[in-house]
Amino acid sequence: MQLNTEFMRQTLIDVLAGVPVTLKLTFVTLLLSAPPAFWIALGKTEGGKNRGKISGVYVSVVRGTPVVVQILFLYSLLPTMLNYLIKNVFRLDFNIFNIDAVWYAYIIFILNTTAVLSEVFRSALLAVDGGQLEAALSIGLSRRQAYMRIIIPQALMSALPNICNTTVSLLKNSSLAFMMTVKDITAIAKVKAAYGYNYIEAYLVILLMYVILCSVVQGIFRLLENAVSVRRRAAV
Amino acid sequence: MRPFHPAYIIYVLPKLLSALWVTFAMVAGTLFFGGLLGFLLAAGKVRRGRIAKTISNIYIYTVRCVPSIVMLFIVYYGLPELLLTFGIDINRVGKGFFVIVTFSILFAANIAEVFRAAYEAVDRGQREAALSIGLSEWQAFRRIILPQCVVVAIPNFTNALINLMKEGALAYTIGLIDIMGKGQLLIGKNQGSYGLEIYLALAGIYWVITILVEKFSAGVEIALSKGRKAPNAKIRERRRKKCS
Numbered sequence: 069m070q071l072n073t074e075f076m077r078q079t080l081i082d083v084l085a086g087v088p089v090t091l092k093l094t095f096v097t098l099l100l101s102a103p104p105a106f107w108i109a110l111g112k113t114e115g116g117k118n119r120g121k122i123s124g125v126y127v128s129v130v131r132g133t134p135v136v137v138q139i140l141f142l143y144s145l146l147p148t149m150l151n152y153l154i155k156n157v158f159r160l161d162f163n164i165f166n167i168d169a170v171w172y173a174y175i176i177f178i179l180n181t182t183a184v185l186s187e188v189f190r191s192a193l194l195a196v197d198g199g200q201l202e203a204a205l206s207i208g209l210s211r212r213q214a215y216m217r218i219i220i221p222q223a224l225m226s227a228l229p230n231i232c233n234t235t236v237s238l239l240k241n242s243s244l245a246f247m248m249t250v251k252d253i254t255a256i257a258k259v260k261a262a263y264g265y266n267y268i269e270a271y272l273v274i275l276l277m278y279v280i281l282c283s284v285v286q287g288i289f290r291l292l293e294n295a296v297s298v299r300r301r302a303a304v
Numbered sequence: 305m306r307p308f309h310p311a312y313i314i315y316v317l318p319k320l321l322s323a324l325w326v327t328f329a330m331v332a333g334t335l336f337f338g339g340l341l342g343f344l345l346a347a348g349k350v351r352r353g354r355i356a357k358t359i360s361n362i363y364i365y366t367v368r369c370v371p372s373i374v375m376l377f378i379v380y381y382g383l384p385e386l387l388l389t390f391g392i393d394i395n396r397v398g399k400g401f402f403v404i405v406t407f408s409i410l411f412a413a414n415i416a417e418v419f420r421a422a423y424e425a426v427d428r429g430q431r432e433a434a435l436s437i438g439l440s441e442w443q444a445f446r447r448i449i450l451p452q453c454v455v456v457a458i459p460n461f462t463n464a465l466i467n468l469m470k471e472g473a474l475a476y477t478i479g480l481i482d483i484m485g486k487g488q489l490l491i492g493k494n495q496g497s498y499g500l501e502i503y504l505a506l507a508g509i510y511w512v513i514t515i516l517v518e519k520f521s522a523g524v525e526i527a528l529s530k531g532r533k534a535p536n537a538k539i540r541e542r543r544r545k546k547c548s
Contacts, residue, residue, distance in 0.1 A: 129511055136476075141504065144503065254374065267377060271381065275375075275378060
């Protein structure tokens with residue numbers, strides 16, 4: 069078995085252009101999914117009946133179906149549906165087929181990550197003792213204040229490892245964006261590979277890239293965890 | 305907008321379900337080989353041997369960082385070449401083989417962590433007590449530790465299993481005809497139409513299987529944890545709901 073090292077070196081450099089795309093896809097998705105995820109989690113823990121039921125079905129569907137199916141389904145549904153809405157409902161002169169596919173990737177990954185994160189937040193909220201909220205309310209904090217100052221800081225601490233897991237799996241899943249013609253790491257390397265049938269080399273380069281990216285993400289989360297737990301220890 | 309035919313979903317379901325056994329066979333094969341490898345990795349991690357520990361750690365860390373689709377293609381393109389250097393020709397082997405190898409590699413890393421966490425959740429004193437009354441190391445493991453591990457491991461094991469099934473949908477990219485591949489074939493046959501209906505049917509099938517697996521494992525967990533002092537959070541939640 070012989071590897072074309074010259075090709076690997078060249079691809080490694082070319083693939084760097086895809087790193088910002090992958091990172092943007094991951095972190096923008098994460099930031100935009102957090103608020104709705106928190107809202108769903110709150111609905112479940114506080115127990116509004118209809119809200120809990122509807123979000124329950126949503127979470128169950130998203131977590132019960134493969135990401136590929138979600139991507140293929142939404143990617144074949146969204147463009148035509150948006151086109152129909154724009155042309156016939158809003159009557160705008162705008163060609164939806166010209167927009168960058170990365171927007172669809174954002175929509176799909178946000179829908180997916182919201183469901184996953186909502187479960188992470190829910191378990192984190194449940195991990196905080198119920199007496200904390202009651203105590204906060206009893207000393208005259210408003211509900212909002214109680215959550216902002218008492219509950220969320222504690223919940224965040226127990227949620228961090230799970231948020232790290234979610235981020236890593238999101239980073240890995242973002243490699244599927246090549247199905248929507250987004251030029252991320254995987255897509256660039258795949259195109260390179262197709263020129264000279266250097267598939268093994270290209271995929272080894274992708275593997276290396278993802279291992280590095282995941283290590284960086286995990287390192288950042290470890291620092292965060294240390295910072296948070298130091299504060300906690302200081303408080304005690 | 306193209307018309308949507310809900311009736312086509314019903315029409316296409318039996319055709320998709322005819323390939324369901326491939327999906328199940330893939331999951332079963334991976335569960336066996338991946339589980340075996342995962343068990344070895346977990347054993348390497350909890351034992352005191354430093355070399356085994358390092359190897360397990362590196363393996364688990366690396367594999368968990370790799371997207372399944374990347375691993376799938378590395379195995380699909382790389383494994384035949386690699387084995388060819390040893391004089392073994394597997395170019396004629398079916399695609400299912402590569403799929404099972406890939407997902408075993410991936411699944412082993414996940415399941416090893418599940419096994420390890422479950423093993424560590426059992427109190428060390430249990431093993432010591434078992435040894436002190438004269439059981440051998442293996443007897444202590446099989447009769448005392450393992451039964452307690454199983455209960456702890458069930459929720460995480462179920463998660464890993466469901467993830468495996470969902471990731472398995474990627475196997476169609478190398479041409480395996482499981483339900484996903486069957487769906488792609490049907491779309492190709494229709495020259496690209498009825499995509500929405502077929503994907504919806506696929507999502508429905510996966511969703512139903514996931515729910516069944518979750519329900520089944522929750523039932524097993526409750527049955528096995530009868531009489532335990534500290535059931536895990538999920539069961540506690542359920543019991544609380546029953547009371548209120």
